[in-house]
Amino acid sequence: MSGTSRLPLGAMTRMAWRNLWRNHRRTLIMLLAISVGVWAMIFMTALMRGMVDQMIEDGIDSLPGFVQIHNPEFQDDPSVENSLPEPGPELLRALQNPEVTGWTTRVRVPAMISSERDSRGATLLGVDPEGEVALGFDPESIVEGRFLQGPDDNGLVIGRKLLDRLETDLGKRIVVMSQDSENEIADRGFRIVGVYKGKLAALEETYIYAGRSTVQSLLNMGSEVSEIAIKGHDYRDTGRLFEVVKQAAGKEVEVKTWAELDSYLGLMLGVMDGFVLVWVVVIFLALSFGLVNTLMMAVFERVREFGLMQALGMKPSAIMYQVLLESVMLLLLGLLAGNLLAIFSIWPIQDGIDLSVVAQGMEMMGVSSILYPALKLKDIVLANVVVIFLGILTSLLPAWRASQYRPVEAIAKT
Amino acid sequence: MAEIKCIDLCKSYQQGDAVIKALDHVSLDIGPGSFVCLSGPSGSGKTTLLNMIGGLDELDKGEISIDGQRVDLLAKGPLADLRLNHIGFVFQAYNLIPVLTAQENVEFVMQVQGVPTGERRKKSIAILREVGLEGMENRRPAQLSGGQQQRVAVARAIVSQPKLVLADEPTANLDSISAKHLMELFQELNENHGVTFIISTHDERVMRYARRLVKMQDGRVIEDLEQVPE
Numbered sequence: 001m002s003g004t005s006r007l008p009l010g011a012m013t014r015m016a017w018r019n020l021w022r023n024h025r026r027t028l029i030m031l032l033a034i035s036v037g038v039w040a041m042i043f044m045t046a047l048m049r050g051m052v053d054q055m056i057e058d059g060i061d062s063l064p065g066f067v068q069i070h071n072p073e074f075q076d077d078p079s080v081e082n083s084l085p086e087p088g089p090e091l092l093r094a095l096q097n098p099e100v101t102g103w104t105t106r107v108r109v110p111a112m113i114s115s116e117r118d119s120r121g122a123t124l125l126g127v128d129p130e131g132e133v134a135l136g137f138d139p140e141s142i143v144e145g146r147f148l149q150g151p152d153d154n155g156l157v158i159g160r161k162l163l164d165r166l167e168t169d170l171g172k173r174i175v176v177m178s179q180d181s182e183n184e185i186a187d188r189g190f191r192i193v194g195v196y197k198g199k200l201a202a203l204e205e206t207y208i209y210a211g212r213s214t215v216q217s218l219l220n221m222g223s224e225v226s227e228i229a230i231k232g233h234d235y236r237d238t239g240r241l242f243e244v245v246k247q248a249a250g251k252e253v254e255v256k257t258w259a260e261l262d263s264y265l266g267l268m269l270g271v272m273d274g275f276v277l278v279w280v281v282v283i284f285l286a287l288s289f290g291l292v293n294t295l296m297m298a299v300f301e302r303v304r305e306f307g308l309m310q311a312l313g314m315k316p317s318a319i320m321y322q323v324l325l326e327s328v329m330l331l332l333l334g335l336l337a338g339n340l341l342a343i344f345s346i347w348p349i350q351d352g353i354d355l356s357v358v359a360q361g362m363e364m365m366g367v368s369s370i371l372y373p374a375l376k377l378k379d380i381v382l383a384n385v386v387v388i389f390l391g392i393l394t395s396l397l398p399a400w401r402a403s404q405y406r407p408v409e410a411i412a413k414t
Numbered sequence: 415m416a417e418i419k420c421i422d423l424c425k426s427y428q429q430g431d432a433v434i435k436a437l438d439h440v441s442l443d444i445g446p447g448s449f450v451c452l453s454g455p456s457g458s459g460k461t462t463l464l465n466m467i468g469g470l471d472e473l474d475k476g477e478i479s480i481d482g483q484r485v486d487l488l489a490k491g492p493l494a495d496l497r498l499n500h501i502g503f504v505f506q507a508y509n510l511i512p513v514l515t516a517q518e519n520v521e522f523v524m525q526v527q528g529v530p531t532g533e534r535r536k537k538s539i540a541i542l543r544e545v546g547l548e549g550m551e552n553r554r555p556a557q558l559s560g561g562q563q564q565r566v567a568v569a570r571a572i573v574s575q576p577k578l579v580l581a582d583e584p585t586a587n588l589d590s591i592s593a594k595h596l597m598e599l600f601q602e603l604n605e606n607h608g609v610t611f612i613i614s615t616h617d618e619r620v621m622r623y624a625r626r627l628v629k630m631q632d633g634r635v636i637e638d639l640e641q642v643p644e
Contacts, residue, residue, distance in 0.1 A: 011525050018513035308509045311470055312523050312570075313498020315491050408471040411505060 007318070016326040019298070030294045031334050034387070037287040038338025039345065041280045041383040042375070046346050048279075050374035052272050056235065058199040059265045060258050061136030062207075065103070065229030066238045067245050068261055072254040074226060080109055080181045083224040084253055091228075094248030099232050099241045104131025105225040107215045111178040113158075113208060115168035122162065122208050124176055126215025126225075129153070135231050138199075144170045145194035153211035155193030159204030163195050170195055176208070180219045188218050236269065276379060280386045287387075288394045295327055295398035306402045307410020316403035323402045327395035328388070335384055346375050416480050416500065416578040416610045418444040418467060423476035425462055425633075436462040438633035440476075444612065444626075449604045449643065451624035452614040459633040460614035461506065464580045467612065468501050469493045480578065498526055502571030504581035509567060510555040516542060516566045517551035524574055541569040544599060546592065560587040568596060572603060579603075581613045585620055597623045601643070 007015065020027050060066065069091075073082040086105060087095065095103050107126030112119055129148040133139060139147055147157060156174065158166075168174060173189050180186040190210060198204035216222065228249075232241035238257045246255045259266025299306075306319050352370040425437040436459050444450055452460040465471040467478055469485045478485045480500070488496065497503075502523075510519045520538040529537075542551055545565040555563050564587045571579055579600070585593035601623055603609045613620060621627055622643065629637035 007522075007525050008528075015511075015513060022513060304509070305511060308505075308511065310494065311468070311497065311503055311505075311509075313494050313526055315494040317491075318526075406471065408465045411470070411507075411509060 007314075007322070012322055012325055013329075016322065016329050019302075019326055020329060023298070023301075026294060026297065027330065030290060030330060031337060033287060033290045034331065034334025035337035035341055037283050038335055038383055038387060039341040041283050041387075042339065042342035042380055043345055043373075045276050045279060045379045045383070046342075046373040046375045047371065048275070049272065049376060049379060050372045052268050053374050054372060056265050056269060059262055060235055061138070062198065062200055062203050065135050066232045066235055066258055067230045067242050068256055068258075069228040069230075069245065069249050070226070070254045070256070072252075075254070078108065078110065078226065080179060080219050080221055080226075081183075083107070083181075083221060083226050084228075086223050086225060087228060090250075091245075091248045094244050095230065097244050099244050101231050101233060102131070102134030103228065103230040104128050104135055105212065105228050107212055107219065107221065108226040109178050109215075109219065111176050111208070113162070113166065114175045114177070115166035115172070117167040118165060120162060120165055120205075122158075122176075123206050124178060124215060125207055125209050126212040127151075127209055128212050129209075132209075135229055141196045141198065142194050143197045145192070147194050147196075148209060148211055151212040152214055153193075154190065154214055155210070156190035157194035157196055157209040158192060159207065160195055160197050161201065161204040162206075162208070163192070165205065168192065176210070176218075178219060181221055186218050186220070276382065277386075280383050281390070284386055284390050288390065291327070291330075291391060292394055292398065294330075295323065295395055296401070298326070299323060299398045299402045302402075303405055303410045307405050307407045307412075310405070310407040311411060320399040320403040323399035324392060324395055327391065327399070331388055331391040335387055339380065339384070342380075343375070346373050349373060350375075417446045417482075418442070418578070418610070418612075419477070419479045420444075420463075420467065421477040423463070423466060423478065424474045425466065425471070426474055435633045437466065437473075437476075440630075440633070440635055442628065442635065442638075444610065446610060447604065447608045448610050448612075448626060449601070449624050450610075450612045450626045450628060451621045452612065452628050452630060453616065453621060454630035454636075457632075458630040460630055461582050462633075463630070464582055464612060464614055467578075468503060468580050469497060498523065500577050502574070502576040502579040504564075504568050504571045504579070504584045506582040506586060510563055510570075512555050515552045515554055516547060516558065516562075519555070519566050520569045520573055523570060527574060529574070537573050538569075541573045542566075545569045546595065561589060561592055564588060565592065565596070568599075572599070572609070575603070575607055575609060577608070578610045578612070581611065583615055583617075584613060585615065585617050590619070593617070593619060 069084065071082040071084045105128065109124050111122055111124035113122045127148065128151045142157070143160060148155060156176070163169070166174065170192050173191050175187055175189050177185060177187040230241065230245055232238060235258060242255065242257055249255050259269065309319055310316065350373065352372045355371050420440060420442040423437045423440040427434045427436055440459070440463060452463060454460055462471070466473055467485070469488065473486050476486070485496065511522065514522065517538050520541060521534045524534045524537065539551065542548060545568055547562060547565055550558065550562065558566065564584065568584060571581070585596060588596060597620060600611055604611055613624070615621060625641060625643050627639045627641055628635055
């Protein structure tokens, strides 16, 4: 009989299970620590992910679209001179591509807005209201009056905060002043027809909406526009959409994704995955001290037993497997409890947590006052993989220690 | 059957400032199918000699071979294989695995050897019956008396019929009837199956079963007698 010097897996598992419950209290405490750790990893990641997702989505919905086309000079000098023609036939064909879910053209110029009481700098947007809604403008955000009714609407829609700053009101006339295509001052009186509440506080003070044709006419732009904004299916994956648009737009214009246009938001998305990994590893490190301690205690308590197993013919490597199996079992139980805890604690709050108490601070970060946790499979998988992988790595030391006792010394231990 | 050759074995232990010579130039030839008792006072080196033959400890000097294979030169892995497949141990303290039942303890070595379940069950139940533990198969060590635990340990050592059994005070916790029964079992295995026994003991009743009696003192063999067993 040659033998494998190792117990069959079934017997090893049974023995590992019984060994786990030799010290109920210690095992339960360790299980609690692992499951709370895993819960914290998943729950907090879901909150952070939800916050960042919302920050990005709000940012994207608040103007850029997923991809934008500009005059190459527009980013450096966003004046009327650096405009571009309306989409040509080739681009119009590309905009019918299934990758495109909506698009619009805009005039965007710096402007001065004046009421009877105050004046402020703002960004005047000449828009096609239908296109803006397709791109993400929420008609529900109009808190007073109405949104624009078409590109040639003569009314003006401004943010609630700007309205307050200008100490004016719905229905009153204000003057908007900018520079036309010949660098002459162009001004015009508008009646405020609508007031919107922006998802991001900063935008409420900055953007004022007028009909695109009205603004084109004010600035002598003809049919030219400042930008063409296009929306696709998933803001995380703009690669194909970008290619389709870039190819059709030609070389004379500049095509950029939202992440390039708003580098802060783009960076957030890029950094988030790394941040989640760091967060998960940091929690695990705190957890690992308890795990190593528990396993070491379990090993020291059973020195004689490990010596006996070696004396009976088990190889040191088999003893290492035995201890590792106990550790894996402990980790799996902890993971199961932690995952269930996380899923069942996120479930009741999936409709959002109202953070209005701290909303002002949140809004400064570009986050709205309702936080929607985003439980992602990849985050659950990451937390589980990190715990199992690092858990096994951490257990190697106690397992190795258990396998290194000399049988005669181990058996003599009391 | 196993033939054991011990040549000039030396082993010392440090105890505080003092060096204790546990084995002091011990040489011994044990032929296949022998039934040997090592006797002597505590600290005479009996247990150390058993540990050395079983490869549980390392020699300072000397050579040990079992059937021509040098035990003292084997690495941990092959040594584990040798113990698993050819040597049965009965330790002074019962040394059972506390989370396993009596039957599982007996089956432990066979499981590691890869013996099929059916055969394992049959052998373990039979040997437990033979050592008088019928009906106690599912008890854990904590639910057995000292004597019963020792019988489980003996059953585990002999169940797979190794060619060599090393037993350290196997009857220390047994009543006289159980001790007699156990020694008769050892004798039967020795005579009918050729299993070599080396038993360390203080017990006169055990010594009577031996065909060879080796007396030790201060790590040395002081007397080596052939005798006719009971």
